[in-house]
Amino acid sequence: MNKTDCEQEKNSSRFIGFIILPIGLFLGLASFFFVPILGMFFALPLLLLGVTFLVAPESKVCRLITGSSDST
Numbered sequence: 001m002n003k004t005d006c007e008q009e010k011n012s013s014r015f016i017g018f019i020i021l022p023i024g025l026f027l028g029l030a031s032f033f034f035v036p037i038l039g040m041f042f043a044l045p046l047l048l049l050g051v052t053f054l055v056a057p058e059s060k061v062c063r064l065i066t067g068s069s070d071s072t
Contacts, residue, residue, distance in 0.1 A: 006062035017053030024050050 024046030031039015058066070 001061050001065065003065055006058065006065055009062065010058065013053050013056050017050050017056075019050075020046055020053060021050030 024043050027039060027046060028043035031043050
């Protein structure tokens with residue numbers, strides 16, 4: 001793994017998060033009006049997954065390669 005792979009990993013993670021988050025928001029808003037309990041059953045995991053992908057920290061290998069000293 002090199003720096004390019006690390007950048008691609010971070011960008012793809014963020015891209016997936018930006019795709020999943022609006023889908024979860026749409027499902028959440030639509031379910032609020034139509035089928036609240038069932039809709040939230042699907043919307044909440046998508047929202048959590050989208051946020052997780054957006055704020056996911058770098059892997060340990062990428063931190064070693066890039067020399068980042070963040071402990072997050």
